[in-house]
Amino acid sequence: MNILKNPPREDWEEICTRPGLDAEFLRSSLRNLIERVRLGGDDAVREFTSQYDRVNIRELRVSEEEISEAVQILDDDLKNAIQVAADNIWKFHEKQVPPTAHVETMPGVKVWRKAVPIEKVGIYVPGGTAPLFSSVLMMAVPASIAGCHEIVLCTPPNKEGRVHPAILYAAQLTGVKNIFKIGGAQAIAAMSCGTESVPSVYKIYGPGNQYVTMAKQLVSEDGTAIDMPAGPSEVAVLSDHTAQPSYIAADLLSQAEHGSDSQVIFVTTDPSLPEKVKAEVDRQVAELPRKEMAREALKSSKIIYMDNLDNAVALINFYAAEHLIVQTENLDNVAEKITNAGSVFLGNYTPESAGDYASGTNHTLPTNANARAYSGLSTESFMKYITFQQISKEGLSILGPIVEKMAEAEELQAHKNAVSIRLTNG
Amino acid sequence: MNILKNPPREDWEEICTRPGLDAEFLRSSLRNLIERVRLGGDDAVREFTSQYDRVNIRELRVSEEEISEAVQILDDDLKNAIQVAADNIWKFHEKQVPPTAHVETMPGVKVWRKAVPIEKVGIYVPGGTAPLFSSVLMMAVPASIAGCHEIVLCTPPNKEGRVHPAILYAAQLTGVKNIFKIGGAQAIAAMSCGTESVPSVYKIYGPGNQYVTMAKQLVSEDGTAIDMPAGPSEVAVLSDHTAQPSYIAADLLSQAEHGSDSQVIFVTTDPSLPEKVKAEVDRQVAELPRKEMAREALKSSKIIYMDNLDNAVALINFYAAEHLIVQTENLDNVAEKITNAGSVFLGNYTPESAGDYASGTNHTLPTNANARAYSGLSTESFMKYITFQQISKEGLSILGPIVEKMAEAEELQAHKNAVSIRLTNG
Numbered sequence: 001m002n003i004l005k006n007p008p009r010e011d012w013e014e015i016c017t018r019p020g021l022d023a024e025f026l027r028s029s030l031r032n033l034i035e036r037v038r039l040g041g042d043d044a045v046r047e048f049t050s051q052y053d054r055v056n057i058r059e060l061r062v063s064e065e066e067i068s069e070a071v072q073i074l075d076d077d078l079k080n081a082i083q084v085a086a087d088n089i090w091k092f093h094e095k096q097v098p099p100t101a102h103v104e105t106m107p108g109v110k111v112w113r114k115a116v117p118i119e120k121v122g123i124y125v126p127g128g129t130a131p132l133f134s135s136v137l138m139m140a141v142p143a144s145i146a147g148c149h150e151i152v153l154c155t156p157p158n159k160e161g162r163v164h165p166a167i168l169y170a171a172q173l174t175g176v177k178n179i180f181k182i183g184g185a186q187a188i189a190a191m192s193c194g195t196e197s198v199p200s201v202y203k204i205y206g207p208g209n210q211y212v213t214m215a216k217q218l219v220s221e222d223g224t225a226i227d228m229p230a231g232p233s234e235v236a237v238l239s240d241h242t243a244q245p246s247y248i249a250a251d252l253l254s255q256a257e258h259g260s261d262s263q264v265i266f267v268t269t270d271p272s273l274p275e276k277v278k279a280e281v282d283r284q285v286a287e288l289p290r291k292e293m294a295r296e297a298l299k300s301s302k303i304i305y306m307d308n309l310d311n312a313v314a315l316i317n318f319y320a321a322e323h324l325i326v327q328t329e330n331l332d333n334v335a336e337k338i339t340n341a342g343s344v345f346l347g348n349y350t351p352e353s354a355g356d357y358a359s360g361t362n363h364t365l366p367t368n369a370n371a372r373a374y375s376g377l378s379t380e381s382f383m384k385y386i387t388f389q390q391i392s393k394e395g396l397s398i399l400g401p402i403v404e405k406m407a408e409a410e411e412l413q414a415h416k417n418a419v420s421i422r423l424t425n426g
Numbered sequence: 427m428n429i430l431k432n433p434p435r436e437d438w439e440e441i442c443t444r445p446g447l448d449a450e451f452l453r454s455s456l457r458n459l460i461e462r463v464r465l466g467g468d469d470a471v472r473e474f475t476s477q478y479d480r481v482n483i484r485e486l487r488v489s490e491e492e493i494s495e496a497v498q499i500l501d502d503d504l505k506n507a508i509q510v511a512a513d514n515i516w517k518f519h520e521k522q523v524p525p526t527a528h529v530e531t532m533p534g535v536k537v538w539r540k541a542v543p544i545e546k547v548g549i550y551v552p553g554g555t556a557p558l559f560s561s562v563l564m565m566a567v568p569a570s571i572a573g574c575h576e577i578v579l580c581t582p583p584n585k586e587g588r589v590h591p592a593i594l595y596a597a598q599l600t601g602v603k604n605i606f607k608i609g610g611a612q613a614i615a616a617m618s619c620g621t622e623s624v625p626s627v628y629k630i631y632g633p634g635n636q637y638v639t640m641a642k643q644l645v646s647e648d649g650t651a652i653d654m655p656a657g658p659s660e661v662a663v664l665s666d667h668t669a670q671p672s673y674i675a676a677d678l679l680s681q682a683e684h685g686s687d688s689q690v691i692f693v694t695t696d697p698s699l700p701e702k703v704k705a706e707v708d709r710q711v712a713e714l715p716r717k718e719m720a721r722e723a724l725k726s727s728k729i730i731y732m733d734n735l736d737n738a739v740a741l742i743n744f745y746a747a748e749h750l751i752v753q754t755e756n757l758d759n760v761a762e763k764i765t766n767a768g769s770v771f772l773g774n775y776t777p778e779s780a781g782d783y784a785s786g787t788n789h790t791l792p793t794n795a796n797a798r799a800y801s802g803l804s805t806e807s808f809m810k811y812i813t814f815q816q817i818s819k820e821g822l823s824i825l826g827p828i829v830e831k832m833a834e835a836e837e838l839q840a841h842k843n844a845v846s847i848r849l850t851n852g
Contacts, residue, residue, distance in 0.1 A: 081831040088531040095527040096539070103521055105514035105786035113522070113787075116765055118799050130837040166835055202799040217647065220655075225799035229649075246851070250844040257840040289839050335814060339542055346816040351844035354817055357832045358825055360531035361539075361813040373544050373628040373651035375811035385801035387787040388761060390772040391780055399784055405507040406783045409592055411556040413715050414683040418676040418777035425672070 001266075001281060003274045003303045007315075016319045018231065018263055018368050019300045026214045030185050034218055037189035042196045048186040055161045060197045062163055062179040067172050070165035082133065082170055085358035089141045092360035096379035097145060108395020115383040117147035118225075120199060122191035123176070124206030127156035127183055131164030132207075134356065138363050138377065139205050140174035146382035151176045152191055152201055156183020184208075185215035192219035203227070205377065207364065227377060231368035232261035235352055236321035236341075238312060238334070241270040243327035247348060248273075249280035251325050252301070253294055254353050256285075260296030265319065266303045267312050274303045313337050320371040323352045342371045396422060427692075427707060429700045429729045433741075442745045444657065444689055444794050445726045452640045456611050460644055463615035468622045474612040479553075481587045486623045488589055488605040493598050496591030508559065508596055511784035515567045518786035522805035523571060534821020541809040543573035544651075546625060548617035549602070550632030553582035553609055557590030558633075560782065564789050564803065565631050566600035572808035577602045578617055578627055582609020610634075611641035618645035629653070631803065633790065653803060657794035658687035661778055662747035662767075664738060664760070667696040669753035673774060674699075675706035677751050678727070679720055680779050682711075686722030691745065692729045693738050700729045739763045746797040749778045768797045822848060 007015055036044045042060060050056050071079075102112040123139040125132055136153065143151050153176050155163055163181055171179050180198055182190055188208075194200030203225040204216060213230045220226045235255035237248050252264040266277055285294050306312035313334065316324065320340035328334050331346045338344055342365030345352055355361045366374035375381075391399065400419045407415035433441055462470045468486060476482050497505075528538040549565040551558055562579070569577050579602050581589055589607055597605055606624055608616055614634075620626030629651035630642060642652045661681035663674050678690040692703055711720050732738040739760065742750065746766035754760050757772045764770055768791030771778055781787045792800035801807075817825065826845045833841035 075835075077831055078835050081828045081835075084828050085832060088535070091531045092527075092529050092537050092539075095529055098524070101518075101521040103518045103786065105517045109514070109780075109785050111518050111786045113518075113804070119765060132836060134832060134836060221643065223655075223794065223796065225796070229646075244851070246847055247844070250840065250847045253840040254838070254844040257838060284840075284843065288843075289837070294840065331816065338812065339545060341812050343813040343815070346814060349819050349822045349848055350815055350817040351822075351829075351848060353829050353833055353838075353841040353844045354535075354822070354825055355813075355815055356841060357829045359535050359815050359817065360529065360537045361815055366810075368649065370649065370651070371810070371812075373810060376813060378539070378811060380806075384792075384797070384799060385804060386764065386767050386797075387769040387781075387802060388772060389769070389776055389781055389785050389787055390757065391776040391785065393775050396775045396777075396780070399780055402507045402510050403777075403779050403783045405503055406511060406560060407779055409501075409504050409507075410558060410560060411715070412680070412683060412779075414676065414679040414710075414720065415779040415782060417710065417714075418673075418680040418779045421672055421676045422775055422777060425670070 001278055001298050001301045001303050003278065005305045006307055007304060012315060012318050015302065016369065018234065019261060023210045023214045026211065027218070030211065030214050030218055033185050034189040034193070034215065037186055037195065038193040045182055045186050045190050045195060049182060052184055053156050055157055055159055057157055057161050057181050060180050060182060062168065062181060067168050070168035071172060074165045074169050078166060079169060082137070082166070082173065085134070086137050086141060086173055088358055088360035089137055090145065093142045093379045094145050098380060106395060106398055108392035109399050111387065111389045113385050113387045115380065115385055117149065117383050118203050119148065120150040120201040121148045121382060122152045122154065122201035122204040124187055124204060124208055124212060125153060125155040125167060126208050126212065127158065131166050133164065133166035133170040134363065135206060136167055136170035137174060140171065140176050142377060142379040143382045144175050145379050148382050150178065150199055150201070152178045152180070152199055154180045154182045154187035154191060157181035185211045188212060188215035188219055192222065192224040205364070227364065227381060228366055228374050229370055232263065233258045234263040234321060234367055235323040235325065236316055236319055237266045237325040238316050238328065239268045239270065239273060240309065240328040242329055243273065244348060245273060245276040245280045248277050248327065249284050251352055252281055253284055253288065254351065255323065256294040256297040256301065257288060257290040260293050262297040264297065264301045267306060267316055269306055269309050269312055271305060274305050278303060320369040322365045322367045322371065325352055340372050342366050342376050427704055427724050427727045427729050429704065429731070431731045432733055433730060438741060438744050441728065442795065444660065445687055449636045449640045452637065453644070456637065456640050456644055459611050460615040460619070460641065463612055463621065464619040471608055471612050471616050471621060475583070475608060478610055479582050481583055481585055483583055483587050483607050486606050486608060488594065488607060493594050496594035497598060500591045500595050504592060505595060508563070508592070508599065511560070512563050512567060512599055514784055514786035515563055516571065519568045519805045520571050524806060532821060532824055534818035535825050537813065537815045539811050539813045541806065541811055543575065543809050544629050545574065546576040546627040547574045547808060548578045548580065548627035548630040550613055550630060550634055550638060551579060551581040551593060552634050552638065553584065557592050559590065559592035559596040560789065561632060562593055562596035563600060566597065566602050568803060568805040569808045570601050571805050574808050576604065576625055578604045578606070578625055580606045580608045580613035580617060583607035611637045614638060614641035614645055618648065618650040631790070653790065653807060654792055654800050655796055658689065659684045660689040660747055660793055661749040661751065662742055662745055663692045663751040663753065664742050665694045665696065665699060665753040666735065666755060668755055669699065670774060671699060671702040671706045674703050674753065675710050677777055678707055679710055679714065680777065681749065682720040682723035682727065683714060683716040686719050688723040690723065690727045693732060693742055695732055695735050695738055697731060700731050704729060746795040748791045748793045748797065751778055766798050768792050768802050
């Protein structure tokens, strides 16, 4: 990890730039893949699965027997842990269901806004190096609370054509019934276009590699909504002298182990911590099973000393971290000043991994400085708002002339007529 | 307008497909334009303005003198109308500021979510055939309520290099100070990249033609958020026998006059209304200043008779209209069944144009069936959520083992370590 001291404001842009990822070259080949799934349906999906996952899948849908078996064979302690995590996620996300707000803006002019579930949603759970069953909870729990009518889940099969039992357990626990053994860009294409087996959905959620990310972008251009732009995972830690070097190192590594393209940064106002944390990171990384990945991620990572807390917070806000850990005095005061972050972890006993799994907050969060404008997943991500209005005859007699005046000034005569015809006839 | 009777379910997909718009061919030329603005700044913007708007602009920023002059010369009745509309929009949108929800998911595990304004936002107001000052209100009012620190507004200059005084009046009324005479894709590029004059922003809002739409899509791929995918405006009217043919015709035309690519559809359970409304549309369109545009839009528009209200509602939900006007008995009952729409106008005295201007609801709404998954603009569109969590030592002693178990099962050892090191040392 590279150590920087009091970098001037004009360097922040460069410091905060994430390692580049240009997937533009994938665009045309993935356009082709999506088109083949659109035309070929299940057969095309099977062909891509055979090609990319190296396994032949006849029945794309996971059967009820497979699900029951998963529930049976899974370790009870893990089942219990998943249950507790799901409960906590449920408790936090059920508070996010927006109430309907009614307003009478003028006498007889009633307007309101209602949140309505998105009818059909698709959840993508990556396979790859580890079975990310926690992602199932983070998407399926808010989808259930929102009341989505149809929840489709796609996840890649392993070489034996099976899905990890923890993923199936988490899915059945959260009421997901449509589970398919499909991974990668072909899963995104199938959920967007629909096939004989896979229902098409209106919005697709979930992390993935660069193929999945580009496929999501492409289907979003075709009219299927997506949760947010994806990028490699990242954490920023902000501390003063009260922080424990070993905790900070452990937190940085918990992000770095995600992948070689992950980024971690540590900003501190304590002059002695940069070297101490660096040494701790070096010590702890050596013992990790995924040390190669973590070491690669550390190469693009930074430790930054700032001699002033306000400047440190300003840099942190400019960076707009997916995960931000704050280990300082006066936590409330610092928390109040955070304006850009996905999720914030306050204090020495709040590691990021608590929120990754089980504290109740969502772990699907904006990366790559997108926290400046995007939120993480919430129950509202599985709903949309419809506004309503009802105007009485008397209401229109007051509001109508206002509308006529504005429509006329915008040179939209038919907009004016729609009011005038009612005021005249009425 | 084409009249259809009881179309079977398998035809709905085709009936509900909007007239095609393929802007893919614009991609590479607009990529180039954006790159030229990124590198060339104000000079590049001036060059594109000269080329596309046919006017040479030295000072891109609208001066305070120009704004004061606009306020002075604008007709008092129009100023009053704009003020009333702004007040109504304010009243509805201020109810949308989300409260902070605190939850203690387990003893010592506190989680909460706070809505925070997006610091820098950009508003695009198209020029073209009419000065759309109402769009200024629809974006700047919620941006002000949200508390966005910097609001940038771009709108194309006319041939004299000026901006319509109603646009400037609406901007100053809603506290927008950074106003630039820049239109089209170059405006989107300037707000995304930033130039010497134009501050870069984190999210861009507003309607526009196909160049603006594609430019917004391209900058969104580069990391600037956008409000929603845009498309031609549309209205659906749902009625039974209680509706007035002349009102329906006026409502359909108020949408059709927007542009030749607008679409209007009318679904009714009354067998006599299709012919009556068609005749009224033909009569009223003849008197419109924008009749050519409206007639062109009517060509791709449809009147559909359904012999059953439930089926009619199902078709309307499948269509997912930007604007939906409902003129039936039992309005509450029908409103309850609407699951996909941008904004709904209930009853004979609630024309769409009321919501377009002044009732208080937002007129920036999802088109092209995007109402299945997207909401219209709201105050939350100018904010993002940050989640927070704070766990006590005791809280971690309960939650920690759950996290350790799950991290281990996902084969993420460093995630587990971040908890274990605290439980051991603690």
